[in-house]
Amino acid sequence: MTAYTVAIDDTTAAWRTVDWIVDVVDPLSDSVRLLTVSEFYGEALARSEERLAAAEKRIRTAHGGLAVTHVVTGGPTTDRLVSDAARGDVLVIGGNQVHKFVAAVRGRVAERVVAHAVTPVVVVPEHWERADGPVVVGVDGRSASAALSWAADRAARGRHELALVRAWAVPSAVDAYAAVDLQEDRDLWSKEADLELRAALRAVGAAQPGLHVTGEAVEGQARDVVLRSSRGASLIVVGRRHRTALGGFITGSVGERLMHEGHAPVCIVPEPTHTGGGAESERRPEQLHAEVR
Numbered sequence: 001m002t003a004y005t006v007a008i009d010d011t012t013a014a015w016r017t018v019d020w021i022v023d024v025v026d027p028l029s030d031s032v033r034l035l036t037v038s039e040f041y042g043e044a045l046a047r048s049e050e051r052l053a054a055a056e057k058r059i060r061t062a063h064g065g066l067a068v069t070h071v072v073t074g075g076p077t078t079d080r081l082v083s084d085a086a087r088g089d090v091l092v093i094g095g096n097q098v099h100k101f102v103a104a105v106r107g108r109v110a111e112r113v114v115a116h117a118v119t120p121v122v123v124v125p126e127h128w129e130r131a132d133g134p135v136v137v138g139v140d141g142r143s144a145s146a147a148l149s150w151a152a153d154r155a156a157r158g159r160h161e162l163a164l165v166r167a168w169a170v171p172s173a174v175d176a177y178a179a180v181d182l183q184e185d186r187d188l189w190s191k192e193a194d195l196e197l198r199a200a201l202r203a204v205g206a207a208q209p210g211l212h213v214t215g216e217a218v219e220g221q222a223r224d225v226v227l228r229s230s231r232g233a234s235l236i237v238v239g240r241r242h243r244t245a246l247g248g249f250i251t252g253s254v255g256e257r258l259m260h261e262g263h264a265p266v267c268i269v270p271e272p273t274h275t276g277g278g279a280e281s282e283r284r285p286e287q288l289h290a291e292v293r
Helices: 012-024 045-062 077-085 100-106 109-116 144-158 176-184 186-207 222-229 245-250 254-261 285-292
Strands: 003-007 031-038 067-074 090-095 121-125 135-138 162-168 213-219 235-239 266-269
Touching: 003 012, 003 077, 012 045, 012 090, 012 121, 031 045, 031 077, 045 067, 067 077, 077 090, 077 109, 090 109, 109 121, 109 254, 135 144, 135 222, 144 162, 144 186, 144 235, 144 266, 162 186, 162 222, 186 213, 213 222, 222 254, 235 254, 254 266
Parallel strands: 003 031, 003 090, 031 067, 090 121, 135 162, 135 235, 162 213, 235 266
Antiparallel strands: 121 266
């Protein structure tokens, strides 16, 4: 059972979110809440209501028994989306694929929402190309625990193959002699990636024994490797490291690259909040890192 919150505005990308929901929703157990945030000087309420009603009709036409509601709410768009998303399980938003530097400077809504949301956020690009390929998940010892679990669940629900991708690269160094030393340790970095990948494969196999899972360790920067591996994917899943849109931009966030250049929906899964309760879903990323080592 999944409660989706779907952001709807007047962009092409927003209507792609409706198409995506129609494809993935389970009408027997899921629910959908369509949401439009009206800024103080925003569009007329009647126009927002009309668009939401049209989106609801499209979903109900495909899934007559599905629980669908819609609402127009006020406030700063990012704050309201983050706040309302916490009432459900997954937030779905459209991704307008503008130049990433412009997006970072202007603080595009998708980046800001992804940076602060406490639930997984699925960003459906305006150039989304439907595909029935695998669910691709980036394996990373620092942020992969929640992302790996979420991806495995989605693959099982949709009867998709799950493809694990572990990117690795020899760290760069400014000093020329240091660079030589690091290159000599190349086999160590490769083995480290293989160990993490095998541990992730074992974890998925134990949790989802009937799921078809593949895994590959690939040399290269994670943002490039995952983007290449996502061709033909039905969904891409990555963990979130950064809590600001600008932080992700400066450091070359994988999620940022996928949002701006990918053609498949990408789910960015935040690190779970540690409450001390000991639940499996609330393990810290460093605990996963210790396990996979």
